Amino acid sequence: MAERLRPAEKFKRDRVPMREQDPKERIKNFNEVPFGYSLEEAIAEAQRCLQCKPPSCVEGCPADVHIPEFIDKIIDEDIEGAFKEIKITNALPAVCGRVCPQEEQCEGACVMNKKGKPIAIGRLERFVADWARDKGLVDEPPPEEMKKNKRVAIVGSGPAGLACAADLAKLGYDVTIFEALHKPGGVLVYGIPEFRLPKAIVQYEVDQIKKMGVKIYTDYVIGYIKSVDELVEEYDAVFLANGAGAPSFLHIPGENLNGVYSASEFLTRSNLMRAFDFPEYDTPIKVGKRVVVIGGGNVAMDAVRTAKRLGAEEAIIVYRRSRAEMPARAEEIEHAEAEGIRFELLTNPVRILGDEDGNVKGIECVRMKLGEPDESGRRRPIPIEGSNFVMDVDNVIIAIGQNANPIVARSATGVKTNKWGYFIADEKTGKTTHPKVWAGGDIVTGAATVILAVGAGKKAAKSIHETLSGQ
Amino acid sequence: MAKILKKEQWSDTIFSMLIDAKDVAKAAKPGQFIILIPREHGERVPLTIADSSVEEGWVQIVFQVVGKSTLELSRMKEGEDLYSFVGPLGMPSEVEKFPGKVVMIGGGIGIAPIHPIARKLKEMGNHVVSIIGAKTADLLIMEDKIREASTEVIVATDDGSKGKKGFVNAVLEEFLATEAENVSKIWAIGPPIMMKACTISAGKFNKSIIVSLNPIMVDGTGMCGACRVTVGGETKFACVDGPEFDGALVDFDELMARQRQYKELEQKALELYKAKEGIA
Ligand SMILES: Cc1cc2nc3c(=O)[nH]c(=O)nc-3n(C[C@H](O)[C@H](O)[C@H](O)COP(=O)(O)OP(=O)(O)OC[C@H]3O[C@@H](n4cnc5c(N)ncnc54)[C@H](O)[C@@H]3O)c2cc1C
Ligand SMILES: Cc1cc2nc3c(=O)[nH]c(=O)nc-3n(C[C@H](O)[C@H](O)[C@H](O)COP(=O)(O)OP(=O)(O)OC[C@H]3O[C@@H](n4cnc5c(N)ncnc54)[C@H](O)[C@@H]3O)c2cc1C
Ligand code: SF4
Numbered sequence: 001m002a003e004r005l006r007p008a009e010k011f012k013r014d015r016v017p018m019r020e021q022d023p024k025e026r027i028k029n030f031n032e033v034p035f036g037y038s039l040e041e042a043i044a045e046a047q048r049c050l051q052c053k054p055p056s057c058v059e060g061c062p063a064d065v066h067i068p069e070f071i072d073k074i075i076d077e078d079i080e081g082a083f084k085e086i087k088i089t090n091a092l093p094a095v096c097g098r099v100c101p102q103e104e105q106c107e108g109a110c111v112m113n114k115k116g117k118p119i120a121i122g123r124l125e126r127f128v129a130d131w132a133r134d135k136g137l138v139d140e141p142p143p144e145e146m147k148k149n150k151r152v153a154i155v156g157s158g159p160a161g162l163a164c165a166a167d168l169a170k171l172g173y174d175v176t177i178f179e180a181l182h183k184p185g186g187v188l189v190y191g192i193p194e195f196r197l198p199k200a201i202v203q204y205e206v207d208q209i210k211k212m213g214v215k216i217y218t219d220y221v222i223g224y225i226k227s228v229d230e231l232v233e234e235y236d237a238v239f240l241a242n243g244a245g246a247p248s249f250l251h252i253p254g255e256n257l258n259g260v261y262s263a264s265e266f267l268t269r270s271n272l273m274r275a276f277d278f279p280e281y282d283t284p285i286k287v288g289k290r291v292v293v294i295g296g297g298n299v300a301m302d303a304v305r306t307a308k309r310l311g312a313e314e315a316i317i318v319y320r321r322s323r324a325e326m327p328a329r330a331e332e333i334e335h336a337e338a339e340g341i342r343f344e345l346l347t348n349p350v351r352i353l354g355d356e357d358g359n360v361k362g363i364e365c366v367r368m369k370l371g372e373p374d375e376s377g378r379r380r381p382i383p384i385e386g387s388n389f390v391m392d393v394d395n396v397i398i399a400i401g402q403n404a405n406p407i408v409a410r411s412a413t414g415v416k417t418n419k420w421g422y423f424i425a426d427e428k429t430g431k432t433t434h435p436k437v438w439a440g441g442d443i444v445t446g447a448a449t450v451i452l453a454v455g456a457g458k459k460a461a462k463s464i465h466e467t468l469s470g471q
Numbered sequence: 472m473a474k475i476l477k478k479e480q481w482s483d484t485i486f487s488m489l490i491d492a493k494d495v496a497k498a499a500k501p502g503q504f505i506i507l508i509p510r511e512h513g514e515r516v517p518l519t520i521a522d523s524s525v526e527e528g529w530v531q532i533v534f535q536v537v538g539k540s541t542l543e544l545s546r547m548k549e550g551e552d553l554y555s556f557v558g559p560l561g562m563p564s565e566v567e568k569f570p571g572k573v574v575m576i577g578g579g580i581g582i583a584p585i586h587p588i589a590r591k592l593k594e595m596g597n598h599v600v601s602i603i604g605a606k607t608a609d610l611l612i613m614e615d616k617i618r619e620a621s622t623e624v625i626v627a628t629d630d631g632s633k634g635k636k637g638f639v640n641a642v643l644e645e646f647l648a649t650e651a652e653n654v655s656k657i658w659a660i661g662p663p664i665m666m667k668a669c670t671i672s673a674g675k676f677n678k679s680i681i682v683s684l685n686p687i688m689v690d691g692t693g694m695c696g697a698c699r700v701t702v703g704g705e706t707k708f709a710c711v712d713g714p715e716f717d718g719a720l721v722d723f724d725e726l727m728a729r730q731r732q733y734k735e736l737e738q739k740a741l742e743l744y745k746a747k748e749g750i751a
């Protein structure tokens with residue numbers, strides 16, 4: 001058991017850094033970049049927490065993780081206790097600890113952030129979850145007497161679907177998830193790369209949810225094999241968590257040339273289908289010497305870092321605003337910079353150039369400047385006339401966002417969508433316009449974050465429980 | 472997981488399999504396809520649903536060995552499980568009772584996908600004329616089933632070893648020369664070059680034609696955009712917006728270029744697999 005520090009000592013200490021793979025080495029492999037804390041490092045970091053009452057950090061966490069409580073247990077070296085504390089509210093701690101934009105959430109809200117030294121809540125959460133996995137801790141199904149004779153269908157096994165399933169299973173509901181792909185996990189398996197979120201970890205968290213009695217049917221595309229209308233007939237409640245899985249394109253000339261990928265295709269090939277391990281795995285991926293990725297979010301960072309690891313000599317981000325406006329997590333941008341990614345900021349593509357065989361050979365871009373703020377409050381980028389230039393490139397990867405995929409919605413009578421095709425759902429409960437149907441995650445909000453999807457899944461679970469149990 | 476219930480070899484390179492997939496069989500409509508992964512580590516392979524039985528709970532696929540995945544699939548045995556099998560996918564064919572005659576053209580392996588559409592059309596009371604063609608008589612598949620599903624059948628082979636000698640689009644032109652007024656709908660399914668030729672032939676008689684596109688696909692649910700094709704100057708995702716489109720609007724040259732995207736890598740995968748398995 002480690003000692004409790006006095007506040008003055010807490011303020012003196014710095015955040016415990018996390019060790020990570022050397023950038024020169026890691027660009028040659030797909031292993032995870034950060035190594036995670038050791039027990040000693042975790043304790044040292046935990047000792048800095050002020051144990052605020054009320055804790056402002058929790059307000060920043062959409063899953064209401066019991067942050068001071070779990071951190072306090074780390075100091076006691078009661079890691080199992082810390083794990084159970086986290087699991088009360090968050091079914092996916094190993095994932096969230098790794099991919100949450102903590103600087104905008106828990107850590108952003110931590111009082112110590114005022115001094116620029118927020119508690120490394122994400123790293124601690126990750127440490128606890130990894131420890132539990134090493135020890136093989138398993139979640140138990142609820143006791144028989146908790147079992148309710150009510151069935152809930154969930155469409156999609158991304159973070160929203162998984163979180164909702166976990167909470168309902170804990171309450172004794174009979175839960176079935178329908179997943180279109182052959183592996184559960186949603187963006188966690190097909191989008192976010194191995195070097196940021198190892199797939200074995202996602203699999204483990206999914207297995208935990210299965211151990212609680214949740215059934216997952218993969219290869220099951222709702223909208224084709226079964227409609228939402230049929231699910232409504234067969235189940236007591238339905239939760240729609242099918243994500244925002246339809247890639248946006250730029251609609252500029254040359255976009256269908258060979259060598260142009262949507263980030264979704266590029267990352268799905270590499271992550272889900274494991275093309276990075278071709279020909280051990282059969283799915284091919286083609287990366288040339290110079291790769292340009294269009295966009296400035298997490299998806300763009302993942303694509304550009306993947307391209308580098310797949311052998312691109314030069315991997316370049318083209319983003320139309322400046323670094324300050326880039327929506328990616330701070331850590332991802334830093335990691336990309338350390339890995340030698342080139343950033344062409346305030347730059348926008350105009351057209352993609354091809355050779356006579358239909359392969360990409362270059363991209364024409366224009367320089368931009370920032371004008372007045374637009375509706376989103378960000379300064380609007382304006383092209384600078386006459387600043388066009390051409391780069392020779394072998395691949396262009398488009399990472400400018402996702403749209404709503406209509407397959408689920410068109411099979412759901414009575415569930416209203418907005419003009420972009422996203423389900424209309426109550427922010428607090430996830431209730432849609434159909435009394436037996438709830439919705440949450442990216443298919444309601446548009447592309448957002450893992451933890452917001454988890455939060456939406458939890459809210460829907462609570463509301464479904466209240467409705468089905470008549471509370 | 473889906474079990475291979477029955478496997479038949481129809482020619483050197485063409486195989487048929489019945490797959491145990493009750494829910495898929497129940498939902499399947501003409502024109503739709505499935506995606507399978509033969510074994511773990513495998514890739515996602517789209518194949519058209521050639522037939523299905525709700526009572527017996529199976530889906531039939533008919534495929535031609537062209538590379539590593541189809542070769543591996545062809546070597547799997549009855550009783551083995553496919554690693555993954557998902558469907559039905561894509562928009563169903565728009566079938567109804569049309570006035571006059573409907574012409575169904577199947578080229579090579581494309582004969583398999585016209586079968587469920589022809590059968591459905593006939594069930595609905597249409598007069599179905601099927602034109603089926605292959606390189607040689609040995610490669611001509613499903614003739615009996617097509618005859619059952621059609622009112623008239625015209626057979627053609629490139630070398631004349633069976634039926635008329637020549638390409639199916641020539642047969643189509645010959646047919647339209649006398650029957651154009653009676654024809655209200657034409658479908659053509661086969662290699663892109665054949666669908667392109669049929670589109671041109673139909674165009675000579677001012678006839679529109681529906682083709683079923685087979686670009687490279689990954690998820691098959693509109694999530695990745697790998698399958699994008701240009702139709703009428705607009706980008707469409709063949710897996711969800713199609714696979715059937717109005718042939719006259721399709722940019723076939725782009726489709727063919729995109730299909731060649733992974734040629735060297737596919738070749739390498741095939742050679743490695745053959746070496747590993749000791750196949751000549
Ligand atoms: C490359 C990438 C990197 C990202 N990085 C981060 C990050 O670092 N931090 C962060 O917080 N967020 C990140 N995000 C965003 C985050 O992953 C998403 O906001 C989150 O996954 C949304 O969860 P969801 O459950 O709503 O949907 P998804 O994760 O999209 O899951 C939806 C699931 O539903 C399935 N489905 C779809 N249609 C059907 C159907 N018809 N029938 C059955 N199943 C269906 C899909 O196959 C999928 O498995 C990233 C996203 C991407 C693409
Ligand atoms: C909607 C649709 C329906 C199809 N129906 C049938 C069918 O009923 N019978 C049949 O024999 N074939 C069908 N195909 C084609 C079949 O999917 C390919 O022949 C198969 O994927 C080749 O895989 P391979 O590894 O054996 O060959 P590879 O060596 O990988 O490739 C050989 C050629 O096949 C094509 N191909 C490769 N990968 C894919 C992919 N993921 N998706 C589509 N095409 C690919 C490419 O043009 C490539 O050059 C269909 C394709 C689509 C898109
Ligand atoms: S779930 Fe995310 S936001 Fe919540 S405490 Fe963990 S890292 Fe922070």
Ligand code: SF4
Pocket residue numbers: 048049050051052055056057058067068109110111112119121
């Ligand atoms: S706000 Fe920061 S210091 Fe306070 S309890 Fe939360 S993590 Fe600890």
Ligand code: FES
Pocket residue numbers: 687688689690691692693694695696697698699708709710711
């Ligand atoms: S195959 Fe991915 S969108 Fe069509």
